[in-house]
Amino acid sequence: DAGITQSPRYKITETGRQVTLMCHQTWSHSYMFWYRQDLGHGLRLIYYSAAADITDKGEVPDGYVVSRSKTENFPLTLESATRSQTSVYFCASWTAPYNEQFFGPGTRLTVL
Amino acid sequence: AQKITQTQPGMFVQEKEAVTLDCTYDTSDQSYGLFWYKQPSSGEMIFLIYQGSYDEQNATEGRYSLNFQKARKSANLVISASQLGDSAMYFCAMRQLQGAQKLVFGQGTRLTINP
DSSP states (O other), X not given: OOSEEEEOSEEEEOTTOOEEEEEEESSOOSEEEEEXXXXXXXXXXXXXXXXXTEEEEOSSOTTEEEOOSSTTXXXXXXXXXOGGGOEEEEEEEEOTTXXXXXXXXXXXXXXX | OOEXXXXXXXXXXXXXXXXXXXXXXXXXXXXXXXXXEEEXXXXXXXXXXXXXXXXSSOOEETTEEEEEETTTTEEEEEESSOOGGGOEXXXXXXXXXXXXXXXXXXXXXXXXXXX
């Protein structure tokens, strides 16, 4: 399918487990982003990537790891999940000349 | 640092009325973009409208318009002739036009359209 996809769409895990959220885009956009959405905070940037093998921290990076070995994939790993990481996670992509970022459908993660 | 403020947690409007959602921003950048996204109950993020800091005219997209007042640092969204399907969460966001291209979001406004 064309566009930006995220998997899984829903995930329940336990405190201390490692979890990886996947993001895949078919457009070859240069930039990719991970945001988390929590009540009262809107969306906050976790990590972003300007190109393959180039990543940088956003506003709330603690407890997360990213990699980008291929342009189309940008996985987000929670190395040891905590309850405070219960959230909805959105992946997004962007490239010029577009104005807007294009968002995936989101992954709802619950950490018990 | 960039900051977006949406002061209306919730709004209730009668169908067919116009509605204005407030957004103020703070930035030291000269070149930036302002966005509005809609998030219905299904959860996806839908892009509505964009305004560049150097655009002289207010952006319009169908029933959506962006009331851009640069000196006041405000970027209010106006929805004309509201419809039941407009009920959703609305987010204002800002992006630098140089560098990291990351979006900074406001906390959102939940809009409810009453029949």
